Amino acid sequence: MQQDLVKLPDGFVFDRALAAAHVMEPTHTKGVSSFRSLTPPAIPAPALRKTLTPGKALDVDGFVHDLRAALDASTVGYVMQLRQRSQPLAAIQSNWAQRPTDGDEAWAQGVRMHIASVSKLVTAIAMTRALAAAGLPPTTKIIDYLPAYWSKGPNIDQITFGELMTHRSGFRVNGSDTFYTIMKNTVAGGVNAADIGTYSYQNMNFSLCRILISIVSGAVSKNLVFPPPFPQDQFWDFVTINAYKSYVDAHLLAPAGVSGPTFTHPAPDALAYNFPPASPWNSGDLTADCGGTSWHMSVDDLLAVMGCFRR
Numbered sequence: 001m002q003q004d005l006v007k008l009p010d011g012f013v014f015d016r017a018l019a020a021a022h023v024m025e026p027t028h029t030k031g032v033s034s035f036r037s038l039t040p041p042a043i044p045a046p047a048l049r050k051t052l053t054p055g056k057a058l059d060v061d062g063f064v065h066d067l068r069a070a071l072d073a074s075t076v077g078y079v080m081q082l083r084q085r086s087q088p089l090a091a092i093q094s095n096w097a098q099r100p101t102d103g104d105e106a107w108a109q110g111v112r113m114h115i116a117s118v119s120k121l122v123t124a125i126a127m128t129r130a131l132a133a134a135g136l137p138p139t140t141k142i143i144d145y146l147p148a149y150w151s152k153g154p155n156i157d158q159i160t161f162g163e164l165m166t167h168r169s170g171f172r173v174n175g176s177d178t179f180y181t182i183m184k185n186t187v188a189g190g191v192n193a194a195d196i197g198t199y200s201y202q203n204m205n206f207s208l209c210r211i212l213i214s215i216v217s218g219a220v221s222k223n224l225v226f227p228p229p230f231p232q233d234q235f236w237d238f239v240t241i242n243a244y245k246s247y248v249d250a251h252l253l254a255p256a257g258v259s260g261p262t263f264t265h266p267a268p269d270a271l272a273y274n275f276p277p278a279s280p281w282n283s284g285d286l287t288a289d290c291g292g293t294s295w296h297m298s299v300d301d302l303l304a305v306m307g308c309f310r311r
Contacts, residue, residue: 010221019235060082064090068094080299086311111269112298115296127165129251144222148223152190153191156187170200172195178203179289214244241288258304269296
């Protein structure tokens with residue numbers, strides 16, 4: 001599509017044609033539910049941290065043996081890699097990422113798949129980095145970094161970035177969709193004060209981070225206004241999705257030597273299968289839900305990003 005660049009009075013530049021073509025709530029993901037995580041023990045997060053007993057080491061061969069025993073006869077295929085200090089210790093690639101009848105692709109360490117809620121880890125790394133670059137601690141309230149034109153309901157001014165990233169924000173959304181209008185309306189409705197600080201797994205926490213990253217990083221001003229006839233919600237959704245992806249590309253993927261992860265599902269990406277296998281599931285284009293669920297990455301991609309951030 002030919003570029004149709006528009007420059008607003010405040011200097012913000014965007015592609016009008018791409019923004020106008022952006023689909024906010026695609027029908028193929030609307031109403032699809034996902035696993036919403038197990039509720040962790042009701043103890044403070046720091047108490048969950050453990051240290052290895054001195055002199056103890058992971059039995060790598062035993063781990064690989066047990067993993068194979070658990071998965072070989074109960075999956076269409078899988079891929080696994082274990083690293084230490086960014087170097088591979090063990091790797092498995094077993095059977096099919098796409099069965100012969102569905103595309104005929106064997107698993108390999110570089111095959112990408114929909115990593116689902118592991119996308120939240122990518123967003124958390126990006127959010128942590130953006131906050132640090134801006135000199136903001138996790139205890140900073142999110143309210144000053146939300147779009148200015150949004151209404152903010154009761155107690156939104158009490159929610160911190162840290163509470164978003166630990167699922168203790170107080171937000172409660174039915175279902176798994178995290179479309180822009182759902183987030184905007186949920187913020188307008190506010191949260192119960194008693195729910196802030198109480199764990200509840202919500203995709204919205206991390207999809208909202210993709211908007212916050214766009215603003216905290218300076219890519220998008222919270223005061224941005226699209227003049228008529230441009231629709232505010234559609235164009236805000238478009239520019240924040242692109243700003244979030246650009247931030248991850250530049251500050252997480254590029255430093256890790258990774259290129260190519262998407263929100264979509266290119267033909268070589270793995271398919272998902274029930275077992276015993278029936279028709280595969282193709283995740284398709286999950287751009288509208290990015291932040292919480294949408295990245296398609298390989299084992300190599302993800303471990304490279306994790307190792308770069310850790311070290």
